[in-house]
Amino acid sequence: MTAERETLRIGFIPLADAASLFVAVDKGFAAEEGLDVELVQEVSWSNVRDKLNIGMFDAAHLLAPIAVASSLGVGHVKTPIVAPYNLAMNGNAITVSPSLHEAMAAHLEGDALDPLATARALARVVADRKAKQAEPLTFGMTFPFSGHNYQLRYWMAAGGVDPDEDVRLVVLPPPYMVGSLAQGHVDGFCVGAPWNSVAVDLGVGHILHFSVELFSRCAEKSLAMRERFALEHPNVVAALLRALHRAARFVAEADPNEVAALLARPDRVGVDAEVILRTLQGRLKVTPNGGTRENARYLLLGQEGAERPDPTQAAWLYAQMARWGQAPFSPVLLDAAKAVFRADLFDAALPGSAAPPPPSGDAISAFSGPVFDDRDIAAYLSAFPIRRK
Amino acid sequence: MKIVIVDESPVRAAILEDGLREAGFTNVERIGEMRSLLARIYAIDPDVILIDLANPSRDILEQMFQVSRAVRRPVAMFVDQSDTASIQASVDAGVSAYIVDGLKKERIKSILDLCISRFHAFSHLQDELARAKSEIEERKTIDRAKGLLMKAKNLSEEDAYRLMRSTAMREKKKIFEIAQAIITASELFK
Numbered sequence: 271m272t273a274e275r276e277t278l279r280i281g282f283i284p285l286a287d288a289a290s291l292f293v294a295v296d297k298g299f300a301a302e303e304g305l306d307v308e309l310v311q312e313v314s315w316s317n318v319r320d321k322l323n324i325g326m327f328d329a330a331h332l333l334a335p336i337a338v339a340s341s342l343g344v345g346h347v348k349t350p351i352v353a354p355y356n357l358a359m360n361g362n363a364i365t366v367s368p369s370l371h372e373a374m375a376a377h378l379e380g381d382a383l384d385p386l387a388t389a390r391a392l393a394r395v396v397a398d399r400k401a402k403q404a405e406p407l408t409f410g411m412t413f414p415f416s417g418h419n420y421q422l423r424y425w426m427a428a429g430g431v432d433p434d435e436d437v438r439l440v441v442l443p444p445p446y447m448v449g450s451l452a453q454g455h456v457d458g459f460c461v462g463a464p465w466n467s468v469a470v471d472l473g474v475g476h477i478l479h480f481s482v483e484l485f486s487r488c489a490e491k492s493l494a495m496r497e498r499f500a501l502e503h504p505n506v507v508a509a510l511l512r513a514l515h516r517a518a519r520f521v522a523e524a525d526p527n528e529v530a531a532l533l534a535r536p537d538r539v540g541v542d543a544e545v546i547l548r549t550l551q552g553r554l555k556v557t558p559n560g561g562t563r564e565n566a567r568y569l570l571l572g573q574e575g576a577e578r579p580d581p582t583q584a585a586w587l588y589a590q591m592a593r594w595g596q597a598p599f600s601p602v603l604l605d606a607a608k609a610v611f612r613a614d615l616f617d618a619a620l621p622g623s624a625a626p627p628p629p630s631g632d633a634i635s636a637f638s639g640p641v642f643d644d645r646d647i648a649a650y651l652s653a654f655p656i657r658r659k
Numbered sequence: 660m661k662i663v664i665v666d667e668s669p670v671r672a673a674i675l676e677d678g679l680r681e682a683g684f685t686n687v688e689r690i691g692e693m694r695s696l697l698a699r700i701y702a703i704d705p706d707v708i709l710i711d712l713a714n715p716s717r718d719i720l721e722q723m724f725q726v727s728r729a730v731r732r733p734v735a736m737f738v739d740q741s742d743t744a745s746i747q748a749s750v751d752a753g754v755s756a757y758i759v760d761g762l763k764k765e766r767i768k769s770i771l772d773l774c775i776s777r778f779h780a781f782s783h784l785q786d787e788l789a790r791a792k793s794e795i796e797e798r799k800t801i802d803r804a805k806g807l808l809m810k811a812k813n814l815s816e817e818d819a820y821r822l823m824r825s826t827a828m829r830e831k832k833k834i835f836e837i838a839q840a841i842i843t844a845s846e847l848f849k
Contacts, residue, residue, distance in 0.1 A: 313715040324747045345724045347746070413718055414725050440697065441722045443715035596725065
């Protein structure tokens with residue numbers, strides 16, 4: 271347990287999917303690995319990214335696509351970042367206002383649980399509004415480089431809605447989502463826990479889909495650090511990964527009430543333990559009149575090998591950037607994107623310890639569209655009728 | 660050149676605005692209301708946007724890097740990529756700048772430097788205010804304890820103070836801490 275450096279500053283945004291990071295510190299797992307971790311709460315992803323890039327943070331709870339974008343120099347200053355540990359997969363949901371929900375229900379052909387059916391219903395609502403020359407619908411998401419943005423775009427485009435032409439997509443800080451929906455500034459949003467539940471509880475939103483219903487596996491948050499830091503402090507990285515792995519197991523095996531209470535602390539997620547418990551168990555109220563839906567895979571922390579960074583996931587995120595015109599497509603950039611998710615660092619720290627992934631399906635298993643193959647992304651992208659060229 | 664300051668603190672925004680005006684940047688507008696932030700920014704159509712880092716709405720501005728219909732005038736860069744010292748200094752001071760493409764590097768640098776120094780000045784001011792406030796609080800506590808002692812032990816004001824001071828010296832504590840102890844004890848004896 272020789273660490274080159276004992277104190278670490280790690281930035282985070284107060285969200286349930288940082289659970290392993292909170293538990294690793296608050297249950298003393300990091301300390302037992304010889305690490306003195308200071309967790310620093312931030313208010314925006316831009317701040318987390320900038321403070322990580324310039325070295326004010328040693329590591330961070332980061333939107334997985336930002337780790338890729340920073341390394342490629344897309345959208346901001348280029349800084350080589352690595353993600354040796356995946357903090358969470360899935361965990362988001364799409365929520366719409368009661369009036370949009372009603373309009374979509376009137377146009378729905380098929381099962382409301384089928385994302386393709388709801389996306390087509392949305393397309394009919396959009397066409398209706400266009401015919402009446404009404405204002406286009408507005409949807410909120412958390413960041414240009416986020417799973418939320420890509421999940422929302424993928425879903426609506428599958429139904430024939432062009433996210434850049436037919437609707438407006440706007441960035442909103444998660445704490446402002448519910449208020450914006452209530453006041454009619456947005457008609458729907460894609461966000462993580464607990465904000466979908468909060469909207470439903472207040473009667474201002476209906477959850478349409480969990481993100482896991484759109485994609486079986488989607489890298490959501492990374493533990494990210496500068497490549498140079500990882501290179502210079504291999505033992506610290508390994509110690510931190512061991513502490514996180516132990517924390518993920520604790521979240522899976524301990525009394526969920528204890529975990530929820532720990533996460534509820536004001537200096538961690540800072541919301542009701544009951545709401546966090548529902549998130550961890552994937553048991554969400556989806557309609558204001560009390561209907562619930564359950565999915566044990568709603569948020570994956572340590573289950574199904576979600577911890578081990580999967581370069582195919584990084585490739586998929588990069589493919590979304592290329593599809594929506596955020597980044598040009600090139601094989602060189604693809605390789606650079608895949609190299610951000612460092613399964614080798616994970617394996618070095620935790621040999622053979624990740625739970626095996628489920629046997630079926632491709633890495634992503636999207637509800638519609640072509641099977642994702644990171645060896646031929648050009649063909650994958652050209653299979654989508656709606657994309658930026 | 661049009662400059663927008665996005666800051667919910669009117670005092671800090673005023674300090675910054677003053678500095679910019681002194682430096683000859685007279686076209687400065689402040690947005691203190693975060694609702695429909697982007698719409699306001701598009702209406703003003705600034706060349707430079709300054710925002711404090713404690714503001715969660717900073718992520719909204721990141722959207723301006725994107726090319727889409729919602730974004731009318733894409734923003735170029737935070738500051739020059741190579742200039743990490745400037746980025747570090749501004750993040751350290753708690754301010755971030757968004758600059759529309761085509762501005763001269765030197766002009767951006769002068770605005771950013773000014774911003775950084777004004778933000779530092781503001782936090783010094785805050786620190787001083789906090790210190791002054793706690794000094795006033797301490798003096799109030801000491802006065803209250805003095806009053807209690809005068810009443811309980813029938814002492815003059817001067818003797819009461821002297822007793823507190825000698826006790827503090829003997830116990831290697833601050834007079835303020837002794838005063839707090841006296842107040843706590845007197846509440847218990849009520």
